[in-house]
Amino acid sequence: QVPVVESGGGLVQPGGSLRLSCAISRFTLGYYTIGWFRQAPGKEREGVSCIRPSDGSTYYTDSVKGRFTISRDNAENTVYLQMSSLKPEDTAVYYCAVAHSQCGHPELLLLRLWDWGQGTQVTVSS
Numbered sequence: 636q637v638p639v640v641e642s643g644g645g646l647v648q649p650g651g652s653l654r655l656s657c658a659i660s661r662f663t664l665g666y667y668t669i670g671w672f673r674q675a676p677g678k679e680r681e682g683v684s685c686i687r688p689s690d691g692s693t694y695y696t697d698s699v700k701g702r703f704t705i706s707r708d709n710a711e712n713t714v715y716l717q718m719s720s721l722k723p724e725d726t727a728v729y730y731c732a733v734a735h736s737q738c739g740h741p742e743l744l745l746l747r748l749w750d751w752g753q754g755t756q757v758t759v760s761s
Contacts, residue, residue: 637663637750641731644755647721653757655716657731664688664707668738669714670749671705673727673757680730682743686714692738699725721759728754 643655657669670685684695684705693705704717718725732749736742 637667637733639731639733639750639752641729641752641755644729644757646758646760648761649721649723649759651721651759652717652719653721655718655729655731655755655757657714657716657752659712659714659731659733661709661712663733664709664712664714666735667733668736668742669705669707670732670734670738670743671716672730672732672743672746672749673725674730674754675724675727678727680746682740683729684716685738685743687738694739694743696740696743718757721757723759725757726759727757729757730754 640658647653668687671683672680674680686693686705702720707714731752734748
């Protein structure tokens with residue numbers, strides 16, 4: 636189990652922004668793919684985005700393209716998910732996870748590949 640700690644969730648109005656943080660070890664940042672997932676009440680966990688620092692590849696699911704940005708800070712050993720133009724349907728528990736894999740849609744579908752953080756609640760509501 637690779638240690639992963641998320642933070643940054645909260646309540647935001649529709650159209651607002653929020654930045655989630657995922658703290659991981661330096662070793663993990665160099666050799667693993669880091670993914671963001673979310674799970675709304677009554678729904679399955681879905682992959683939102685991932686980044687593979689070793690080759691710079693990123694992926695976004697269609698529903699967040701143009702609104703969310705994933706990035707890394709090597710000095711802080713942290714991966715961020717900047718979320719903008721938030722919608723009520725973005726409300727969910729957001730999880731950071733790591734996997735020794737490629738970064739892409741197929742990998743985000745294979746939930747068993749990933750080591751999970753504890754999750755952070757994001758609520759988009761007026």
